[in-house]
Amino acid sequence: MTKVLPSLLASDFTKLGHEIGAMEAAGADIFHLDIMDGQFVPNISYGMPVVEAISRTASIPLDVHLMTLDPEQFIEEFSGLGIDMVSFHIEATNHPHRLMQRIQQSGMKAGIALNPHTPIEHIRHLLPEIDFILIMTVNPGFGGQKFIDTCLDKVGELDAVRRENGYGYEIEVDGGINQETAERCREAGADLLxxxxxxxxxPDWQEAVRKMKQ
Structure with missing residues (x-):
């Protein structure tokens, strides 16, 4: 079944603990945490103190999306906080295979994020070992953007490659996801939304989560 990952950057930070509990009660599967450094993307989000607070509060898995330069610097700290999944952008490191292994050796699932303009060929050599691939269907760094339709081609291609080769990676999609685009992503082969x-x-979080999973 498709899993739903609420992005906590869209939550009300004055009520973060309450909204984490309410979204869990609504049926969310995993929380998605966007970490931005103001360099790889223009915006800055939250840092380790907030991630630590979320890890103490949440009872479902946590998925960290690093939109940062030098993503290697954060791995041990995230592992110590009990983070379950970490993805980084292929453009952000010179040693993606080594970083993928480092994440996995730290007990977390390793993922690679692909920007709308980044072709699958850039990560094809990593597909046999990667745990998940994050397909960005908007340009990273800003919320509330419109879904880029052509990115669905990547979802479908990665699903086909997975089935043809027996690979075990999951396909995650992020950006402009609502009920309509969620359905299209599921049909293309996405596992995580x-x-x-x-x-x-x-207005009704439980209903919104339920419909997104259907």
């Missing part, structure tokens, strides 16, 4: 503004602004 990240949604921020749509979920947190929905």
């Amino acid at each position: 990240v949604s921020g503004s749509h979920l947190f602004k929905s």
Whole structure:
């Protein structure tokens, strides 16, 4: 079944603990945490103190998406906080295979994020070993953007490659995910759907999560 990952950057930070509990009660599977450094992407999000607070509060797995330069510097700290999944951008490191192994050896699932303009060929050599691939369907760094339709081609291609070769990676999609685009992503082969503004602004979180999984 498709899993739903609320993006906590879209939550109300004045009520973060309450909204974490409410979203878990609504049926969320995994929380998605966007870490931005103001260099790899223009914006800055939250740092380790907030991640630590979230890890103490949440009872479902945590998925960290590093939109940072030098992603290697954070791995041990995330592992110590009990993070379950970490993804980095292929453009952010000179040694993606080594970083993938380092994440996995730290007890976390390793993922690689692909920007809308980044071709699958850049990570094809990593597909036999990677745990998940994060397909960005908007340009990273800003919330509330419109879904880029052509990115669905990557989802379908990665699903086909997975089935043809018996690979075990999951396909995660992030950006402009609502009920309509969620359905299209599921049909293309996505396993994990990240949604921020749509979920947190929905009047009924449980219904929104349920529909996204259908």
